[in-house]
Amino acid sequence: MARKTILSGMRPTGRMHVGHLAGVLSNWVKLQYEYECLYEIADWHALTDDPYRSKEIDENVLGMVKDWLAVGIDPSKATIFRQSYVPEHAELHLMFSMLVSVPRLLRNPTFKEKLAELRKKKGYTRLAFKMGELDVEKELEGALNFLRSENPAKALRMLQSLISRTKSEVLDRITTETVLDETAIPPEISYGFLGYPVLQAADILLYKGEVVPIGEDQLPHLELTREIARDFNRHYAPIFPVPEPLLTETPRILGTDGRKMSKSYDNAIFLSDPPEVIEKKVKSSITDPMKVRLKDPGRPEICPIFQMHRVFNREEAPVIEEACRAGELGCVACKKRLAEVLKEKLAPIRDRAASYSDDEVSEVIREGSRRAKERAIRTMEEVRGAVFGS
Numbered sequence: 001m002a003r004k005t006i007l008s009g010m011r012p013t014g015r016m017h018v019g020h021l022a023g024v025l026s027n028w029v030k031l032q033y034e035y036e037c038l039y040e041i042a043d044w045h046a047l048t049d050d051p052y053r054s055k056e057i058d059e060n061v062l063g064m065v066k067d068w069l070a071v072g073i074d075p076s077k078a079t080i081f082r083q084s085y086v087p088e089h090a091e092l093h094l095m096f097s098m099l100v101s102v103p104r105l106l107r108n109p110t111f112k113e114k115l116a117e118l119r120k121k122k123g124y125t126r127l128a129f130k131m132g133e134l135d136v137e138k139e140l141e142g143a144l145n146f147l148r149s150e151n152p153a154k155a156l157r158m159l160q161s162l163i164s165r166t167k168s169e170v171l172d173r174i175t176t177e178t179v180l181d182e183t184a185i186p187p188e189i190s191y192g193f194l195g196y197p198v199l200q201a202a203d204i205l206l207y208k209g210e211v212v213p214i215g216e217d218q219l220p221h222l223e224l225t226r227e228i229a230r231d232f233n234r235h236y237a238p239i240f241p242v243p244e245p246l247l248t249e250t251p252r253i254l255g256t257d258g259r260k261m262s263k264s265y266d267n268a269i270f271l272s273d274p275p276e277v278i279e280k281k282v283k284s285s286i287t288d289p290m291k292v293r294l295k296d297p298g299r300p301e302i303c304p305i306f307q308m309h310r311v312f313n314r315e316e317a318p319v320i321e322e323a324c325r326a327g328e329l330g331c332v333a334c335k336k337r338l339a340e341v342l343k344e345k346l347a348p349i350r351d352r353a354a355s356y357s358d359d360e361v362s363e364v365i366r367e368g369s370r371r372a373k374e375r376a377i378r379t380m381e382e383v384r385g386a387v388f389g390s
């Protein structure tokens, strides 16, 4: 039986970090043995929210693909290709853009999130909200206690952690509660950014992708692709499969400052970090700000260190969780153990990544793009035939 086709991709943001490994790359490695996988270097997508960063893209592509290969993605099993090397993506995107209304795109969750972020930055939105799960009063009281006991460094760390968690709470609220007002769209939102989910639909359907690995929170993104496929099939010809989501487990890995792990926040542990850097980053990571002394009971559920134990140190994680809650484990020892685990896990990946030359990686991308283009040409012949009869 023919294997189903999977399309998945990533923007070329450069070297991969442990969040990518846990959330995407480990799944990609498994999927390549079960499906016909196409893994896209989404370089046009990288320009949709910052069109002037094109100069850094080449270097980012090489760094990213070295890490893909190093974690075990095998170019003889999965097709690794670069989106802009296959211009048929742009042609299908143009065709699909006629099928999608502007109000539909304005309802896209990522667009609303970005809009909320920009509006907030520019003071477009004033919000009244409750702080949800966050016990602000209790945390402020904790910080005050440190000030009283003349430990300003710890008080400062508590306040920084509180501020960063408050920020994400605020953003969540804006995203879910703000009513969209088209008149307040800031000029930073480009036509390309608004239409990026249509480009995403073209990426998937150009290869007749039947399955798309996503987390539950990304289901609305796939819905637009499904709508476009149905619409095209109904009005022109039944060319496209309606892709199904493959719900994958995407463990949440927080950065060393408690925010989402991201290169742009400067809070990531990279797969290519040498041992001393891993150790330094783990050591400086925030933990539960309420756990000050070894005997204080901790809250592993809000601790970035514990989240990494849960993913990369599965066997010991239950014991660590219990000991943390019971006040039997201190953060220093807990971090030390995590640093050991990460150093051991990342060493072979780092060595493999360093063994690939730029030329070897470029060749892998060129060959994958050539294979992808063959498929893309076939699909576009069908599309042109269905739309224009030629």
Ligand code: SF4
Pocket: 287, 288, 291, 298, 299, 300, 303, 304, 305, 306, 324, 325, 329, 330, 331, 332, 334, 335
């Ligand atoms: S003991 Fe470990 S899990 Fe608990 S708060 Fe400290 S670092 Fe986090």
